[in-house]
Each structure stands twice: as structure tokens, then as C-alpha cells.
Amino acid sequence: MINIHKKIKGVLWATAFTSLSLLSSCESFVELGAPPTQVVSDDVFKADVTANSAILGLYNGNIMVNFIQGASFYPGMSADDIQYNYTNSAFEEFENNALTSINASVENTTWFYGFQQIKNANNAIAGLNKSQTLTPSVKEQLLGEAKFIRALSYFYLVNLFGDVPMSLTPDADYEAKANSPRTPATTIWAQIITDLKEAQTHLPTTYVGTFKGRVNKHAATTLLARAYLYNKDWANAETQASQVITAQAYTLPAPADAFVNTSTETIWQIANTTGVSTFGANYLAATGVIPNFSLYDTLYKSFEEVDLRKINWTGVTKIATTNYYFINKYKVRTGTGNEYNIGLRFAELYLIRSEAQAQQGKLVEAKADADIIRKRAGLAALSSTITKEQLLLAIEKERKLEFFGEWGHRWLDLKRTNRADAVIGGQKPKTWKSTAVLYPIPENQRLANKNLTQNAGY
Incomplete structure (x- = not known):
């Protein structure tokens, strides 16, 4: 596939809950605590206990923490979402939409950890399929989880890079895959949808364990609805979103209660030992200290x-003469707390369905779903005479105000709707160019694999 396979060959990360990454004032993200345990993939799928441990490793540890970073903070800086408040040349490239192919953050976090997740998921899927000794229900559950993680990883890689190499086979085959060319994005998207549909069949609607730390059928359906939306398959996006909404398994609590680890809105969250989220650790700051990240003034x-989202999910701190508008969704920065890294929230389903319905001309239904999100925020309903074009822009704005600072939503929304030129180009006219909607293929990867072509503009 690519040369990252040579860095960690034939292992699965299997520590369940390791410490969070914290960002110091002037340095990059640092993983705290002991490194994860390595388990040889040939042996791990012989028993339910060790197989479960291996799948837990897909959710946690250094790989997942860095994957969250690459999927959240960097795309946030590329958009009109969040900005970094200290000196970091690599981060400045994201903020200026002027990435270079030697940007260390692109290669060492976004690219590397995305493919590490895929490699480990492939190993898990192969081991599970080969196993003849696991309890059937356990095997089904674990297969669903591994396919969800693989789909999630490819979702971010294809959105950020476009065409990328695709592999669905275990790490033992890495030598044959080391020089793989890029796979067309349409093929990647088809595999994402296939993985999520299969995950739906494998996963139960109930949760294994506590605190929704492992995905269930509703989580797979939510990501599938998003995948259909991104591919402009409006009917299927609406259908899949409706499946979760009508299941009545989740509710929309008051904004102040949305991000605690017992939130009724959470569909999937990534647990940790301290109850302090990666987001809280990086968005909040001590009194009198400039936060690592803050919101763009325009947002x-x-x-x-x-x-109520502004009241409960944002804050302002004044340092010298400058106001820094920080993200206050997660309230705990250090020590211990009751907040995990939320991956999927129920609010997204209403906005997915609203947009899908609007695109199909179902304006009454689309407005009703958008108004549910607005009502939770304490806002008035949209106008009853709103046009399709106005409604789509209103939904875009609701998504911006609902998901700021989360998982790169704003950047991906502007890309998929072809609105990046108008919005980002208008805010960053000196550095913006249309080709910036895709990140560069890392130069070191292209040196190792001569079949990797480069994206336009790099």
C-alpha cells in the first residue's frame, strides 16, 4: 500500500484506554502515559477476550488520539472555524490554505494515522474472518466495529486527499502493496458505503459496555447517512437518517448537557481514563492564558x-487588548472529569435529513428538521416562505454553529457543497487558491512510492 506499513508490522494496538494528548503553549501534541500494548495479530483472534481487547485498541491509544487531531484541528484551521494562537509554521500553512507537500503535520498525523487505523482494521477483519473459535455473536460484533473504523478512516482520507491508495487485505501483504497507485475517490466512497452497510448487519442496536464507547448499529447508520449526503444521494441520506431518528434511542438535551459522557445525544464517544477530552484539553486555557485555539471572529x-450554543458553547477571554473567543463545549481542561471525545451526535441526523429533504424539494419537512435544531438553541423557527436556496444556506449556517470545532465538519461542508471558494476565498483572499480544497500527498510518501501522483496545485 504505502511505506507506513513497514513502521508497525503485524500488530494491533490493544490497550483499552490510554491517556489523552495535550497541546502545550508552544509545542505540538504530546501523548501522555505509557504506550499501548502490542498483540500479535496471528494469535489474538483465537479467544473472545483477546479479540475484544484488539478491537478496543482500534478506538483508543496514541493512534486514535492522533487520528482525532488530524480529523478535527487541522481541517478546522483550513476553514473559517478555529485558529491557532501560538507560533507553529506547519499550522500556519493550514490557516493560510498554503500547505506544502513537506508539511510534517499532514504526513505524520493526518496521512499516517489514517492509514494506521486502516491497517489495523484490515488485520482485525482478516483475523476475525479466519477465526473458527470465537463465539458467533462476538465475532459479528467485532467485525462490525472493525468495518466501521475502516470506513471512518477512509472517509477522512478521501475527503482530505481525494484519491488515495486502497487496501482491504491484512498487513502481511504489505510488500506487494508498497507501490500501489492512488485509487479513484469514487471507488473509495463505494467501499466506505459497503463497509457501513455490512457493519449495520453485524452490529446490534444495543451498546457493548458502558458510556457508548463502542459503536452500535445506529452509529454505522449515522455515518452511512453522512456518506450518502456527501455523495449527493439525497434519498438514501434521508432514509438512513430517518432510521436513527425514528428509533427514539436518542434525544437532544439542553446545550449545557450535550457533551458530558452521559449525554442522551451521544451516539458514539471515545472513552478515556481521566474523563478529560482531547477537545477540552486543547480548546480551554487557564485563567489569564491565551487558549491554544480560538474561533475566528467571523464565526x-x-x-x-x-x-444557547453561543451562551453555553463559547466563551471569551481578554488578554492585553485582544479578545479570544474560545470553544467551551467541553468544560474540563485538566485533571479528571466526566467528558469523553464525542464522535457522533444525534443533532447531525436532523441536519442531514433536513439538507437531503431540501435537495429533493421537500421544503416543509426540511424546514421542520432544521427548526428542531434551532429550537434546541433557543431560536425562532425559519420563515414559512423560505425558498430552497435560502433554506440550504440556513442549513449550512446551522451546521456551522452546531459543529464548530468538531471533526472538521465546517471544512468538509464547504468542500462538498463547492462553497469553499466563495467563503474561504472571501476571508483569505491573499493566500487562497481553489486547489487548496485537497491536501497534498506527502512528499516522503511519493519518494517511497513512485506510483503516487500529486494533487493539483502542489
């Missing part, structure tokens, strides 16, 4: 004053 000022 902060796009809230209505009465919006």
Missing part, C-alpha cells in the same frame, strides 16, 4: 445573541 459573530 463567533455569526451567532444570534440569544443562541
Whole structure:
């Protein structure tokens, strides 16, 4: 596939809950605590206990923490979402939409950890399929989880890079895959949808364990609805979103309660030992200290004053003469708390369905779903005479104000709707170019694999 396979050959990370990454004022993300345990993939799938441990390793440890970083903070900086407040040349490239092919963050986090997740998921899927000794229900559950993780990883890689090498076979075959060319994005998307549909069949609607730390059928359906939306398959996006909404398994709590680890809105969250999220650790700051990240002024000022999301999910700290508008969704920065890294929230289903319905001309239904999100935020309903074009822009704005700072939603939304030129180009006219909607293929990967072509503009 690519040369990252040579770095960790034939292992699965299997520590269940390791410490979080924290960002120091002037340094990059650092993983705290002991490294994960390595388990040889040939042996791990012989018993339920060790197989479960291996799958837990897909969710946790250094790989997942860095995957969250690559999927959240970097795309957030590429958009009009979050900005980094200290000196870091690699981060400045994201903020200026002027990435280079030697950007260390692109290669060492976004590319590397995305493919590490895929490699480990492939190993797990192969081991599970080969195993004849696992309890059938356990095997089904674990297969569903591994396919979800693989789909999630490819979802971010294809959105950020476009065509990328695709592998569905275990790590033992890495030598044959080391010089693989890039696979067309349409093929990657088809595999994402296949994996999620298969995950639906494998996974139960109930959760294994506590705190929704392992995906269930509703999580697979949520990501599948998103995949259909991104591919403009409006009917299927609506259908899949409706399946979760009508299941009545989740509710929309008040914004103040949305991000605790017992939130009724959470569909999937990534647990940790301290109850301090990666997001809280990086978005909050000690009193009198500049936060690592803050919101763009334009985003902060796009809230209505009465919006409960502004009241509960943002804050302002004044350092010298500068106001820093920080993200306050997660309330705990250090020590211990009751917050995990939330991966999927129920609110997204209403906005997916709203957009899908609007695109199909179902304006009454689309407005009703958008108004559910607005009502939770304490806002008035949209106009009953709203046009399709106005409604789509209103949904875009709701997504911006709902998901700021989370999993790169804003950047991916602007890309998939072809709105990046108008929005980002208008805010960053000196550095923006249309080709910046895709990140560069890392130069070191292209040196190791001569079959990897480069994206336009790099």
C-alpha cells in the first residue's frame, strides 16, 4: 500500500484506554502515559477476550488520539472555524490554505494515522474472518466495529486527499502493496458505503459496555447517512437518517448537557481514563492564558445573541487588548472529569435529513428538521416562505454553529457543497487558491512510492 506499513508490522494496538494528548503553549501534541500494548495479530483472534481487547485498541491509544487531531484541528484551521494562537509554521500553512507537500503535520498525523487505523482494521477483519473459535455473536460484533473504523478512516482520507491508495487485505501483504497507485475517490466512497452497510448487519442496536464507547448499529447508520449526503444521494441520506431518528434511542438535551459522557445525544464517544477530552484539553486555557485555539471572529459573530450554543458553547477571554473567543463545549481542561471525545451526535441526523429533504424539494419537512435544531438553541423557527436556496444556506449556517470545532465538519461542508471558494476565498483572499480544497500527498510518501501522483496545485 504505502511505506507506513513497514513502521508497525503485524500488530494491533490493544490497550483499552490510554491517556489523552495535550497541546502545550508552544509545542505540538504530546501523548501522555505509557504506550499501548502490542498483540500479535496471528494469535489474538483465537479467544473472545483477546479479540475484544484488539478491537478496543482500534478506538483508543496514541493512534486514535492522533487520528482525532488530524480529523478535527487541522481541517478546522483550513476553514473559517478555529485558529491557532501560538507560533507553529506547519499550522500556519493550514490557516493560510498554503500547505506544502513537506508539511510534517499532514504526513505524520493526518496521512499516517489514517492509514494506521486502516491497517489495523484490515488485520482485525482478516483475523476475525479466519477465526473458527470465537463465539458467533462476538465475532459479528467485532467485525462490525472493525468495518466501521475502516470506513471512518477512509472517509477522512478521501475527503482530505481525494484519491488515495486502497487496501482491504491484512498487513502481511504489505510488500506487494508498497507501490500501489492512488485509487479513484469514487471507488473509495463505494467501499466506505459497503463497509457501513455490512457493519449495520453485524452490529446490534444495543451498546457493548458502558458510556457508548463502542459503536452500535445506529452509529454505522449515522455515518452511512453522512456518506450518502456527501455523495449527493439525497434519498438514501434521508432514509438512513430517518432510521436513527425514528428509533427514539436518542434525544437532544439542553446545550449545557450535550457533551458530558452521559449525554442522551451521544451516539458514539471515545472513552478515556481521566474523563478529560482531547477537545477540552486543547480548546480551554487557564485563567489569564491565551487558549491554544480560538474561533475566528467571523464565526463567533455569526451567532444570534440569544443562541444557547453561543451562551453555553463559547466563551471569551481578554488578554492585553485582544479578545479570544474560545470553544467551551467541553468544560474540563485538566485533571479528571466526566467528558469523553464525542464522535457522533444525534443533532447531525436532523441536519442531514433536513439538507437531503431540501435537495429533493421537500421544503416543509426540511424546514421542520432544521427548526428542531434551532429550537434546541433557543431560536425562532425559519420563515414559512423560505425558498430552497435560502433554506440550504440556513442549513449550512446551522451546521456551522452546531459543529464548530468538531471533526472538521465546517471544512468538509464547504468542500462538498463547492462553497469553499466563495467563503474561504472571501476571508483569505491573499493566500487562497481553489486547489487548496485537497491536501497534498506527502512528499516522503511519493519518494517511497513512485506510483503516487500529486494533487493539483502542489
